[in-house]
Amino acid sequence: MPSPGSFRAPGAGPASIGPSASPSFGNRLLDAIPPGDRTGIAGLFTRVELRARQILHHAGTPMADVYFPISGLVSVSGRAGPSRWVEVWLIGSEGMVGIPAVLGTKEAPGLRRVMQIGGAAWRIAPDMLSRAMDISPALRRRLLRYIDVVLLQTAQSSICNATHELRERLSRWLLVAHDALCTDEIALTHQLLARLLGVTRPSVTQCLHVLEEHGAIETRRGRIVISDKQRLEALSCHCHRIIRSHAQAALQPGDGTGPS
Numbered sequence: 172m173p174s175p176g177s178f179r180a181p182g183a184g185p186a187s188i189g190p191s192a193s194p195s196f197g198n199r200l201l202d203a204i205p206p207g208d209r210t211g212i213a214g215l216f217t218r219v220e221l222r223a224r225q226i227l228h229h230a231g232t233p234m235a236d237v238y239f240p241i242s243g244l245v246s247v248s249g250r251a252g253p254s255r256w257v258e259v260w261l262i263g264s265e266g267m268v269g270i271p272a273v274l275g276t277k278e279a280p281g282l283r284r285v286m287q288i289g290g291a292a293w294r295i296a297p298d299m300l301s302r303a304m305d306i307s308p309a310l311r312r313r314l315l316r317y318i319d320v321v322l323l324q325t326a327q328s329s330i331c332n333a334t335h336e337l338r339e340r341l342s343r344w345l346l347v348a349h350d351a352l353c354t355d356e357i358a359l360t361h362q363l364l365a366r367l368l369g370v371t372r373p374s375v376t377q378c379l380h381v382l383e384e385h386g387a388i389e390t391r392r393g394r395i396v397i398s399d400k401q402r403l404e405a406l407s408c409h410c411h412r413i414i415r416s417h418a419q420a421a422l423q424p425g426d427g428t429g430p431s
């Protein structure tokens with residue numbers, strides 16, 4: 172039986188899921204698999220609340236749990252020095268946290284996964300995820316497709332970091348975060364943005380000021396509001412468009428094996 176707070180089948184749980192509706196996880200990867208498969212794997216997941224700055228996976232330690240975010244934002248960071256971490260990619264409700272588990276290992280090499288903006292997620296142990304993928308081959312295909320999306324995102328981010336100026340990189344970061352969060356309001360401080368981008372806080376503040384002068388964003392205490400997404404896209408490089416189109420193709424209905 173699912174534990175309290177875990178996935179509820181239609182009719183058995185919160186009123187947000189109607190008696191005739193297909194079970195919905197609120198995570199776009201899980202919701203992209205067929206309704207019958209979602210019902211079949213639902214009991215393997217537990218819903219949890221995750222607070223900002225909570226470390227989901229420490230670098231170099233076995234992975235105890237895998238997470239499928241419903242809300243909030245997770246960053247995956249690599250070590251750039253003894254105590255310096257730089258963001259490698261972002262995860263929201265379009266993705267999952269724990270790719271090594273999809274590939275059959277609990278080992279987590281030098282990457283750290285941190286909840287940057289608090290929210291909720293579906294939690295599942297790695298061996299239970301293997302069971303879910305056996306129950307639903309569509310889920311396995313969808314997760315392998317997601318790994319391809321992450322590879323593209325990291326490659327494009329590397330290209331962006333090497334060739335584009337900070338204003339474009341910052342705009343790209345905000346747009347990717349916007350896609351992951353599905354909200355115009357991003358609860359991050361200048362200090363944290365600087366750390367995620369691997370640059371100084373004054374340079375981030377200066378760039379945010381430029382974006383604000385163009386009417387693309389508004390900065391408020393501890394948060395950034397995207398007030399004109401099209402304008403922000405115009406101020407960014409083309410990297411975000413490449414990342415977004417690949418991610419959107421991976422979330423299209425179907426079995427996840429279609430062309431990207």
Ligand SMILES: [Zn+2]
Nearest residue numbers: 331335408410
């Ligand atoms: Zn770029």
